[in-house]
Amino acid sequence: MAATLREEFTKGFWRTIPPFRLVLGLCPTLAVTTSGINGLGMGLATTFVLVFSNLFVSLLRRFIPTQVRIASFIVIIASFVVIVELVMQAYFYPLFKILGIFIPLIVVNCIILGRAEAFASKNGPVLSLADGLGIGLGFTLSLFVLGLIRELLGAGTLLEIPVMWASFAPFAFMLKPPGAFVALGILLAFMNLISQIQARKG
């Protein structure tokens, strides 16, 4: 039991890390990662929704009729999204402003619905909680790293602290939408490369 629990939790960090291994949830990944902090905020908001939706879907899995399960999952997810929306509006207003439309859009983040359908509706609450937390934190990590890279190259800062040499000319392209696609694509190729080298060794 403890071993599977650890397995379900840790798989989200490399083996099935979203959005790289599970190519889902791309819109927030691309849109909000203009800095490390924004990526982190979006990731944590998504993790909160994912953990609670997984828990509740798992608890209610015997009561939800199969025919209407997708609609039921969406209502559960949407309820937690509204909670996040209201809490962020009250306590983290600047971040709420930056993330904007992507907070309500957590509802249609395919990662969350995907985990509800593929995992939480088939497993018990404890395992589902571990799965939600693992995948959620993996997603947060991806967004944070992508945000840091784009911030470093696009503005020459890390977490808003200037780190590059004085004559460094910021690469503004990285902060623009096209830069998001290219940065994510190159990062994904890099991860593929590491996996290929690992596979050759193993």
Place this chain on the structure above:
Amino acid sequence: MGEFLLLMVSAILVNNILLLRFLGNCPFLGVSRKMDTATGMGLAVIFVMTLAGMITWLVYRYLLVPLSLEYLRTIAFILVIATLVQFVEMVIQKAAPPLYEALGIYLPLITTNCAVLGVAIINVDERYDLITAIFFSFASACGFALALVLMAGLRERFALVAIPKAFEGTAIGLVTAGLIALAFSGFAGLV
């Protein structure tokens, strides 16, 4: 009329919903491998998004605002969209079987297409009136279809070229999307 033309150009080219607003990227990378699936998905999105834009606007204005339940809009909109998609699927199946053959499998996917919900929310956030909202939804959907078809056209060519192994699949797709987005940002001065 000029105002609508401007809105149309802005929604399709300058603020393309896929490439510059980042809405609906999952189907963008998922179904852009072949031209005919891309066209099918594009048409289905134009149809559903225009309808959804209109209905969510009406629900917000005449149901949520009078009851001061604006904070429930996310739940209300996603339910409207899910029901609408199911309904459209049933109607098309009965009324136009050939159309259903063509669009059928894409319709369920649209429920979780964040572009549809995104446009509904933008309509409300920007305080568009009903006609503008319908126009904006339609134009955004056309922009989505245009980007999807362009992308599929390019991705079909990938079969003919040697791609580094690490870039195969989604990675090269993302880089290509970046280049298309770069081309689209050249339209920025238009409006």
